Amino acid sequence: MHNARTESQSIAAYDPYVREQQRDAIHEAASELGDVRVAHVNTTASGGGVAEILHSLVPLLNDVGVDTDWLVMDAPDEFYDVTKAIHNGLQGDRSEFTESMRETYRTVTVENAQALTDRYDVVVLHDPQSLGMAPTLAETFPETVLVWRCHIDLTDATPAYLEFVQSYLDPIDRAIFTLPEYGDAISGVEKVAVHPAIDPLTEKNRPLDELSGAAAEAADPESFPFDTDRPLMLQISRFDPWKDPLGVIDAYHDVTESVPDTQLALVGSMPDDDPEGIEVYRKVEAAAADSPDVHLLTNLPDAGINALQRYADVVLQKSLREGFALTVSEALWKGTPVVGGDVGGIPLQIDDGVNGYLVEPMDIAGTADRVTGLLEDDQLRASLGDRGRETVRERFLTPRLVEDYLTLLATVTEGGRAG
Template sequence: MLSVETTDRRLSAYEDVLGPDRRDNIRDRADRLDGKRIAHINTTADGGGVAEILHALVPLSRDVGVDVDWYVMDAPDEFYDVTKTIHNGLQGDHTTLTDEMRDTYRRVTRENARALEKRYDAIVLHDPQSLGMAPTLAERYPDTSLLWRCHIDLTTAADAYLEFVRSWLEPIDRTIVSHPTYAEAVPDEETAIVHPAIDPFTEKNRPLEELPDGLEGSDPSEYPFDVDRPLLVQVSRFDPWKDPLGVVEAYRNVRETVPDAQLVLAGGMPDDDPEGIEVYREVEAETETDEDVHLLTNLPDVGINLIQRSADVGVQKSLREGFALTVSETLWKETPVVGSNVGGIPLQVEDDENGYLVDPEDTEATTDRLVRLLEDDGLRDRLGERGRETVREQFLLPRLLEDYLTLLASEVDR
């Protein structure tokens, strides 16, 4: 396994969004963790919401005095092919998980668990990729509390994949999910609900005028879209569960009413997602003759910031969704969102308050809400202002830090 380096963060920087009660709670939980050692383990340090959260959560935990390390697994490409299949199966796909794939998963997770040299009081294993480490870690370090943080929507999981996950849960002391309904998939486990959150002071989320001049991706003229024309934006991985082709269909319907509308689909290509390039090519082939559809990949954070602020409306037309932090990112920039009524999206989008919720299969409703927002400046402004307040109240990093420290303190105190 590889140790991940992070840049320093200071809790004092968050005073404007922190509040005295939360500050006191964080300090109290950190004091309870004094002398304890914590580790987070996942599969990538770049790309995707988990890595992004850990790049903020780990150094901020250290700033308040908690001894925290972060590791990424050392794994071959075939392991990520297996874990992508597992990910899809947990979201409802019924592809067969073969004996060979099970053996690959077991071998790689065992090797990584054996490679962990330091002892910890608590270890947080993120998503199915690292869950298989639990039995070996429990055997090697019987006094360590093991927590599994599942960021995936488990409500429509294929039975075979849900059973596969359950087979690794026996050593886990606590499962953490993003939505109460996800916990129903692991009814025999002790579960906690923790909503993800964004960091308002990163290059992705700070006001553009507060960022240093000359950052790569910060010049609007670098981008192929026209900021003076209506712009729809979906930021997410090129993944069939994000339904990029469904977004393209809705955009084409919108053009019948708003003929100068444009669409941006922006997403990274994480190291642990081998399916991404295939989906990208499929969307590229479908849209190659439309000069107003722009597929943007691996943008720097400031680039994501710029396009979310340039958007008139954000879109998150997922078919399944663990949480979708891109929704909170977009709302934070006072851009209303039309999102599917699945997974964690309804936790963030309040229908007709900061955006609209639609059935993921209802392209007609999606089109209607997009047109409604594009044609009504006052409505966009009202919903956009409310969206920023929603995120301020519920989905910023200090709240996530408080939740994690509370859970970890309760585990190591057992």
């Protein structure tokens, strides 16, 4: 394993977005933790929502006085093939789970657990990739509290994959889920719900006029291959079948029957721990080959994502399954209305008809109707966008997540270990 690098951040910088009561609660909770030492473990330092959250959460926990490290697993490509299959299986894919796959997982997770030599009071293992470290860590560090943070919706998990996860939960002291129902299928561990959040101060989320240098260049509309004066539909997500990019293209074609000059941008990253991404990208590329106004963009810098979410007239998150979808809160924060699948954590962010629209995940025509209605009504787009920004301000910004983790740490360490 190796340490992920983060930039120093100050909780005081968030004062414009934090109520005084919340700010005081954060500092009080941190002071009561004393010398508690924490590590977060995942499989990649870039790409995907987990890494994005940790890039803000870890330095802010350090800033308020909680000694926190972020460790990234070292693993061969075949391990990521296996963990992608596990991820898909936990979301309902019925593919076979072989003994060879299980052995690859066991070998890599044990090796990474053995590589951890520093002592921590709490280790937070993110998602199934790192969960397999738990038995070895519990044996090596019996006094360490082990927390599993599952970002996946387990409500329709394939039994073989769910049983595999369950087999590693005995050493886990607490499991965190995005929604309470995500953890209903597992047993033998205390569970708590914590919603993800976005960071309003990052290059992905701050106002464009606050960007400079390379970030400002990445946000320049001239850097994009489409016409910012024409209507733009946008979906930002991994190239993943659960995000239904092919369904987005189908909905786009329906939209163009009413608003023919509409453009579509499908934007995604290629994270190190997602070997399936390039395969899905090629399928989407083939589906869009005859549509010159469908643009596929990969690995854009954060400032470019920021600009796209602001230039877009409508953002989609047409997921078939979804843990949370940070991209929904990101777009709402920028005042851009979102049409999202009525699955997972998306309804947590979208109040249908109030700050955006929810659609049945397989409903192509319904998705197109909602997008068309928004493209044809400037006032509706503006009103939904304004409400969406306030939803995020109230519920889904980083300071609230910092407070939630401090509360969790106090609970699992019985109020902290004062030094």
